[in-house]
Amino acid sequence: MNKEPIEFYFDFSSPYAFLTSTWIDELAKKHDRFVKWTPIMLGVVFKTTGMKPLFHQPLRGDYGMLDFKRTARLLGVQAIVPKEFPYVSLMVSRAFYWLEKHDSERAVPFAKAVFRRYFLAGIAPTADVDLCALANEVGADVQALTAGVVDLEVKERLKMETQNASDKGVFGAPFVIVDAEPFWGNDRKDQIDAWLESGGW
Amino acid sequence: MNKEPIEFYFDFSSPYAFLTSTWIDELAKKHDRFVKWTPIMLGVVFKTTGMKPLFHQPLRGDYGMLDFKRTARLLGVQAIVPKEFPYVSLMVSRAFYWLEKHDSERAVPFAKAVFRRYFLAGIAPTADVDLCALANEVGADVQALTAGVVDLEVKERLKMETQNASDKGVFGAPFVIVDAEPFWGNDRKDQIDAWLESGGW
Numbered sequence: 001m002n003k004e005p006i007e008f009y010f011d012f013s014s015p016y017a018f019l020t021s022t023w024i025d026e027l028a029k030k031h032d033r034f035v036k037w038t039p040i041m042l043g044v045v046f047k048t049t050g051m052k053p054l055f056h057q058p059l060r061g062d063y064g065m066l067d068f069k070r071t072a073r074l075l076g077v078q079a080i081v082p083k084e085f086p087y088v089s090l091m092v093s094r095a096f097y098w099l100e101k102h103d104s105e106r107a108v109p110f111a112k113a114v115f116r117r118y119f120l121a122g123i124a125p126t127a128d129v130d131l132c133a134l135a136n137e138v139g140a141d142v143q144a145l146t147a148g149v150v151d152l153e154v155k156e157r158l159k160m161e162t163q164n165a166s167d168k169g170v171f172g173a174p175f176v177i178v179d180a181e182p183f184w185g186n187d188r189k190d191q192i193d194a195w196l197e198s199g200g201w
Numbered sequence: 202m203n204k205e206p207i208e209f210y211f212d213f214s215s216p217y218a219f220l221t222s223t224w225i226d227e228l229a230k231k232h233d234r235f236v237k238w239t240p241i242m243l244g245v246v247f248k249t250t251g252m253k254p255l256f257h258q259p260l261r262g263d264y265g266m267l268d269f270k271r272t273a274r275l276l277g278v279q280a281i282v283p284k285e286f287p288y289v290s291l292m293v294s295r296a297f298y299w300l301e302k303h304d305s306e307r308a309v310p311f312a313k314a315v316f317r318r319y320f321l322a323g324i325a326p327t328a329d330v331d332l333c334a335l336a337n338e339v340g341a342d343v344q345a346l347t348a349g350v351v352d353l354e355v356k357e358r359l360k361m362e363t364q365n366a367s368d369k370g371v372f373g374a375p376f377v378i379v380d381a382e383p384f385w386g387n388d389r390k391d392q393i394d395a396w397l398e399s400g401g402w
Contacts, residue, residue, distance in 0.1 A: 049259050058250050059372040063385055073402055074392065171260040184264055187388045191275065201274055 006035045006196075007177040009170045011042035012089035012111075015055070015068045015081060016186040018119040020174035021112060022077055023189065031196040037108050039093040040162040042173050049171050053086065071186065079119045087124035089114075090158075091149055095131060097157045098148035099140060109138045207236045207397075208378040210371045212243035213290035213312075216256070216269045216282060217387040219320040221375035222313060223278055224390065232397040238309050240294040241363040243374050250372050254287065272387065280320045288325035290315075291359075292350055296332060298358045299349035300341060310339045 006028050010017035028035045046053065054064045065081055072079035092114045099107040113134050117123050125134060128146060135142040148154060165175070169182060176183045176192055181200065183192050194201070207229050211218035229236045247254065255265045266282055273280035293315045300308040314335050318324050326335060329347060336343040349355060366376070370383060377384045377393055382401065384393050395402070 049261065051258065051261070057252065059370055060250065060252070060385075063370065063372070063383060066383070067385070070392070070402075074395070169260055169264065171264070182264060182267070184261075184268070185388075187386075190391070191271070194275070201271075 003033070004179060006033050006192075007038060008035050009038045009040055009165045009175040009177075010173045011086075012039055012092050012114050012118070012125075013086035014042060014173040015064075015079070015119065016071075017174040018079065018115045019068075019072060019075060019077065019186040020176070020189075021115045022075060024174075024176070025108070027189070027193060027196070030193075033196065035108075037096075037111050038161055038165065039089070039096050039111065039158070040165045040170070040173075041090065041093065041158065043088075044162050045166050045171060048166055051171065055081075055085070077120075080122055082118060082122040082124060084124045087118070087126055091131060092125050092134070093158050094149040094151075094154045095134070095145055097161070098145060098151065098154045101154075101157075102144070102148065103140055106138045106140045110134060110140065113137045204234070205380060207234055207393075208239060209236050210239045210241055210366045210376040210378075211374045212287075213240055213293050213315050213319070213326075214287035215243060215374040216265075216280070216320065217272075218375040219280065219316045220269075220273060220276060220278065220387040221377070221390075222316045223276060225375075225377070226309070228390070228394060228397070231394075234397065236309075238297075238312055239362055239366065240290070240297050240312065240359070241366045241371070241374075242291065242294065242359065244289075245363050246367050246372060249367055252372065256282075256286070278321075281323055283319060283323040283325060285325040288319070288327055292332060293326050293335070294359050295350045295352075295355045296335070296346055298362070299346060299352065299355045302355075302358075303345070303349065304341055307339045307341045311335060311341065314338045 008020070008024050010021070024035050055061045068081065069079065096107055096111055099110050114125055117125050117130065117134065123130065125131070131146055131149065132142050135145045172184050174186055176188070178192060178195050181195060209221070209225050211222070225236050256262045269282065270280065297308055297312055300311050315326055318326050318331065318335065324331065326332070332347055332350065333343050336346045369378070373385055375387055379393060379396050382396060
């Protein structure tokens with residue numbers, strides 16, 4: 001059994017990455033694997049590729065909204081696209097890496113709470129009050145986390161992870177890598193499942 | 202039972218549209234429906250949306266090639282991306298509409314033969330000799346078809362269908378519309394299947 005982690009790259013403001021966040025751990029567990037959650041700043045990556053986010057493109061943007069909601073309903077998730085869309089996920093991404101280092105058990109629950117806060121409750125988590133609420137929700141040390149997000153080390157870690165992802169060919173979100181095989185998009189769930197089952201085809 | 206046709210919009214040079222062409226009729230039949238095949242000139246549509254084809258974008262292009270071949274293998278199709286990619290599908294699109302009007306039974310078999318010639322045999326069907334071979338393959342009148350592709354009426358029809366598709370929000374290929382519900386991409390096969398089964402969710 002290959003125990004290399006499944007790599008899950010995402011920006012906290014990506015709608016389709018939110019959908020993937022609702023099933024990726026369960027899918028990995030089914031195949032006796034675990035997931036390495038890696039938030040990145042997709043805006044930085046887009047500067048490299050010259051891409052615009054799907055939802056900002058003419059025609060495709062409208063379709064993207066429809067498709068996102070339709071796919072969410074099929075997954076049983078009552079997702080919304082908040083009025084403030086997208087948002088700059090810098091603070092919550094740094095908070096994730098602070099937790100990963102200092103309170104690692106809470107990092108993934110925190111990430112899931114961030115996604116839910118935005119795509120279910122419609123609140124863009126960009127203010128200190130959001131960070132407090134999220135820390136409380138997952139039982140993390142509010143004061144330590146609030147101080148932690150401005151650590152130079154955490155800032156550098158986020159930059160490094162974003163660059164590292166870009167170097168690996170990550171150009172969008174969600175982006176999942178299974179044993180070096182790349183899968184882009186929430187809609188590759190079934191292929192990821194099949195790949196984990198068979199090791200490729 | 203709703204007998205409105207399933208609308209299938211495509212450019213003959215689109216790899217993912219080729220994949221859809223291998224299953225769309227069978228899926229429709231399963232639900233007692235038929236498919237209206239509508240070739241369009243996607244390059245014209247891209248001028249409207251400012252999009253570049255996926256395969257011409259940095260990083261995403263390489264991934265697209267990998268994903269296309271991987272998805273093809275999963276569908277049991279030994280597809281290739283020809284050296285001459287993409288090609289201008291003007292002649293074969295006009296030929297399709299000529300057949301649809303004058304020899305309608307052969308229009309869809311012709312479309313499938315065009316896709317196979319390019320994505321299986323690797324031959325971009327842009328010359329008269331290709332049109333002859335394709336006409337022979339489906340049993341169409343070679344001379345009449347060769348003359349037909351330069352008919353003004355056929356030229357106008359292709360323009361009209363492309364404009365009509367664009368007006369309906371078609372911005373890429375394959376694009377499938379089921380009872381006014383739009384689905385973009387070969388990877389929406391399962392959703393189209395479910396939508397045809399349930400009428401929506």
